[in-house]
Amino acid sequence: MNTLKKAFATFALAGSVAGVSAPAMARDTISIVGSSTVYPFATVVAERFGTKTDFRTPKLESTGSGGGMKLFCQGIGTQHPDITNASRRMKASEFDLCQKNGVADITEFRIGSDGIVIASSKEAENLELTLEQLFLALGAKVPVNGEWVVNPNKNWSDVDASLPNKPIRVMGPPPTSGTRDSFNELALAAGCDALPEAKGLNEDQHKTICESVREDGAFIEAGENDNLIVQKLIGDTGMYGVFGYSFLEENVDRLQAATLNGMTPTAEAIASDDYPVARSLFFYVKKAHVGVIPGMQDFVSEFTSNAAMGRNGYLKDVGLIVPPRDQLMNLMDKAETMPNLTKEELM
Amino acid sequence: MTDQHSQAELVRQSLKARYRKERRFRAYGIIAIAIALAALVTLFADIIGKGYTGFQKTTVTLNVDLDGEIMYLDDATDKRQLKMADFVEPLVLALMKEIPDATEADRDAIKDLINPYASVTLREALEANPGWLGTTRTMTFLTHTDVDVYVKHAGDEGYSIKLNDQQKAWVDELESRGIVDTSFNDVFFSGGDSRDPSKAGILGAVVGSLLTMFVTLALSFPIGVAAAIYLEEFAPQNKFTDFIEVNINNLAAVPSIIFGLLGLAVFINLFGMPRSVPVVGGLVLTLMTLPTIIISSRAAIKSVPPSIREAAEGMGASKMQVVLHHVLPLAMPGMLTGSIIGMAQALGETAPLLLIGMVAFIVDVPNGFFDSATVLPVQVFLWAGSPELAFIERASAAIMVLLAFLISMNALAIWLRKRLERRW
Numbered sequence: 001m002n003t004l005k006k007a008f009a010t011f012a013l014a015g016s017v018a019g020v021s022a023p024a025m026a027r028d029t030i031s032i033v034g035s036s037t038v039y040p041f042a043t044v045v046a047e048r049f050g051t052k053t054d055f056r057t058p059k060l061e062s063t064g065s066g067g068g069m070k071l072f073c074q075g076i077g078t079q080h081p082d083i084t085n086a087s088r089r090m091k092a093s094e095f096d097l098c099q100k101n102g103v104a105d106i107t108e109f110r111i112g113s114d115g116i117v118i119a120s121s122k123e124a125e126n127l128e129l130t131l132e133q134l135f136l137a138l139g140a141k142v143p144v145n146g147e148w149v150v151n152p153n154k155n156w157s158d159v160d161a162s163l164p165n166k167p168i169r170v171m172g173p174p175p176t177s178g179t180r181d182s183f184n185e186l187a188l189a190a191g192c193d194a195l196p197e198a199k200g201l202n203e204d205q206h207k208t209i210c211e212s213v214r215e216d217g218a219f220i221e222a223g224e225n226d227n228l229i230v231q232k233l234i235g236d237t238g239m240y241g242v243f244g245y246s247f248l249e250e251n252v253d254r255l256q257a258a259t260l261n262g263m264t265p266t267a268e269a270i271a272s273d274d275y276p277v278a279r280s281l282f283f284y285v286k287k288a289h290v291g292v293i294p295g296m297q298d299f300v301s302e303f304t305s306n307a308a309m310g311r312n313g314y315l316k317d318v319g320l321i322v323p324p325r326d327q328l329m330n331l332m333d334k335a336e337t338m339p340n341l342t343k344e345e346l347m
Numbered sequence: 348m349t350d351q352h353s354q355a356e357l358v359r360q361s362l363k364a365r366y367r368k369e370r371r372f373r374a375y376g377i378i379a380i381a382i383a384l385a386a387l388v389t390l391f392a393d394i395i396g397k398g399y400t401g402f403q404k405t406t407v408t409l410n411v412d413l414d415g416e417i418m419y420l421d422d423a424t425d426k427r428q429l430k431m432a433d434f435v436e437p438l439v440l441a442l443m444k445e446i447p448d449a450t451e452a453d454r455d456a457i458k459d460l461i462n463p464y465a466s467v468t469l470r471e472a473l474e475a476n477p478g479w480l481g482t483t484r485t486m487t488f489l490t491h492t493d494v495d496v497y498v499k500h501a502g503d504e505g506y507s508i509k510l511n512d513q514q515k516a517w518v519d520e521l522e523s524r525g526i527v528d529t530s531f532n533d534v535f536f537s538g539g540d541s542r543d544p545s546k547a548g549i550l551g552a553v554v555g556s557l558l559t560m561f562v563t564l565a566l567s568f569p570i571g572v573a574a575a576i577y578l579e580e581f582a583p584q585n586k587f588t589d590f591i592e593v594n595i596n597n598l599a600a601v602p603s604i605i606f607g608l609l610g611l612a613v614f615i616n617l618f619g620m621p622r623s624v625p626v627v628g629g630l631v632l633t634l635m636t637l638p639t640i641i642i643s644s645r646a647a648i649k650s651v652p653p654s655i656r657e658a659a660e661g662m663g664a665s666k667m668q669v670v671l672h673h674v675l676p677l678a679m680p681g682m683l684t685g686s687i688i689g690m691a692q693a694l695g696e697t698a699p700l701l702l703i704g705m706v707a708f709i710v711d712v713p714n715g716f717f718d719s720a721t722v723l724p725v726q727v728f729l730w731a732g733s734p735e736l737a738f739i740e741r742a743s744a745a746i747m748v749l750l751a752f753l754i755s756m757n758a759l760a761i762w763l764r765k766r767l768e769r770r771w
Contacts, residue, residue: 079619
């Protein structure tokens with residue numbers, strides 16, 4: 001009885017203490033947010049940085065590029081993140097938001113490339129597609145005799161006689177994913193633009209028609225977990241999957257990738273932008289936090305070092321398509337001088 | 348008479364059909380249980396089948412010649428020298444000695460068999476024992492994750508082996524001599540997260556879970572019990588208390604992610620608390636578990652027979668004495684059970700933590716309530732989405748640890764109930 005009462009009182013006391021003590025604490029860990037595509041690379045750098053130096057290992061949150069920008073631009077102060085990763089460039093509107101909230105000085109780092117691949121099991125028939133054919137297979141609406149109609153193509157061979165006579169079944173990321181954004185923009189819209197019928201579309205129509213994926217079951221949204229898509233492809237030879245290059249590289253003995261416009265996705269082809277569905281990856285540094293949060297400058301140097309992003313760098317081992325040497329040297333200079341990003345650059 | 352007779356006849360005739368109906372009804376029940384059990388068995392078989400290898404690590408035992416000249420090191424206590432010393436070279440040389448047919452050209456292929464963080468292990472060992480410099484030591488290191496996957500999953504369809512044929516032959520040979528060996532994965536229980544699957548551990552997540560749960564329990568139990576006592580024993584029965592009661596019941600059914608949004612808006616944006624810390628996680632989970640605790644505590648108080656209260660009042664006890672001396676001790680087992688079940692629910696929660704930044708890559712094991720931390724289910728979520736295949740078995744192993752926690756919490760709830768419960 002008495003012990004129960006005492007226990008009760010202790011709980012109540014502990015509760016009230018934990019409740020009131022909420023100081024705005026100084027932070028000694030770098031806080032990084034942003035793209036889930038950059039996350040696997042940034043985490044490796046963070047971990048190496050943590051073991052190599054006396055600083056604490058930075059904390060990384062995978063919030064998506066847009067979510068990261070929002071958090072990053074919320075303001076200056078230890079409750080806001082120091083660095084944000086992005087699988088696309090900062091938008092002018094995001095830059096304005098940053099300025100409005102007092103995040104004036106930002107430095108941009110372009111850290112390499114990533115390709116989006118269309119892969120299948122090694123036992124399946126490999127596709128050789130043009131972007132145009134890809135759009136005709138996956139677009140929500142396609143032109144038939146000059147009219148935009150709901151995509152009637154059931155089999156790959158309906159799109160082009162050279163393609164396999166098999167039903168179109170493609171698994172890919174959901175609309176919330178940055179990979180899907182890039183896929184819509186770089187693959188589908190580009191394929192759409194290659195069609196003569198696309199010339200007559202105004203800007204709004206272009207966005208709704210050229211960047212829409214069909215929803216009749218031929219394109220299956222598989223969630224953010226790319227491992228699931230890989231598992232599915234291995235079990236089902238009639239299925240094709242859309243995901244980032246690093247997942248292809250991790251499963252290179254079981255998967256093959258379709259060629260797009262005649263290009264096979266290799267590290268070289270993606271780095272040189274010869275592979276059509278390639279995008280750049282970025283991170284943005286809040287300069288007001290450099291010198292306040294310990295280790296910021298050192299972390300940026302580590303990220304842009306030859307050990308990380310060089311020809312034999314450890315980021316290459318985890319699937320990053322590293323920038324060529326001259327760009328890397330530029331990055332290193334940038335890490336030292338930290339030039340400000342201007343709105344003109346983003347326009 | 349004839350009427351009655353024919354009724355009995357009717358009953359007799361329908362009897363068979365009614366028995367059949369009853370048997371069918373029972374069969375439905377049995378089928379339902381069988382489906383539930385089958386689902387459970389499939390789940391467990393899948394997790395254990397995938398995850399048991401996560402509890403094994405692959406190591407390589409080497410006679411490392413700690414030669415100062417090879418490492419560019421002549422004083423292992425000098426911080427500057429340690430920084431510039433080469434700790435990879437002695438490992439590569441030691442492993443090359445174990446592979447007699449290897450030539451200088453195979454150097455890179457051999458280096459790729461050793462874990463990239465093995466050199467850190469060697470450096471730390473030397474820092475701790477500077478006297479080892481110049482001696483030869485038999486030490487055990489982690490292998491590269493590719494070797495780990497090959498040793499554990501050669502021939503398994505679900506994994507891809509990234510070693511080349513020569514490396515495979517070396518590993519086979521080393522394994523037959525016992526130099527490469529699998530053993531219990533203590534790294535998994537003693538390390539924080541890592542992007543190298545061999546080095547990844549759940550200690551950071553377990554500590555984060557414990558800190559978060561402590562905050563949750565310390566807040567939600569006293570608040571929940573106090574609210575339940577007031578509502579049950581002291582509150583007047585009017586529209587206002589009815590309104591509160593309806594709202595508490597509604598809150599119990601609110602999707603957990605809503606509490607995360609609330610936590611983000613109130614604790615982080617309004618109060619300026621840091622992101623990703625156990626205190627904020629605990630506060631959010633407190634909001635989530637409060638309704639559960641209040642409801643179960645009220646049920647426990649209600650189940651105390653009125654005769655106890657009446658007897659106490661008859662002996663001249665005040666209302667507060669009745670509650671504290673008689674009702675609360677008798678209701679305590681029910682309250683504790685409800686709280687533990689609420690805690691178990693909170694332990695498995697990820698959605699509300701996503702918004703307050705606890706879904707993050709955190710390597711260092713947290714050492715306080717205001718340190719960045721993550722929790723066990725989040726760790727499972729992060730590993731399951733990693734491109735490295737070796738994380739799949741770690742994720743399944745982490746699920747097993749999480750299930751073990753949940754089962755033991757529920758067992759504790761049952762034990763407490765059995766132990767403390769009184770029947771009338």
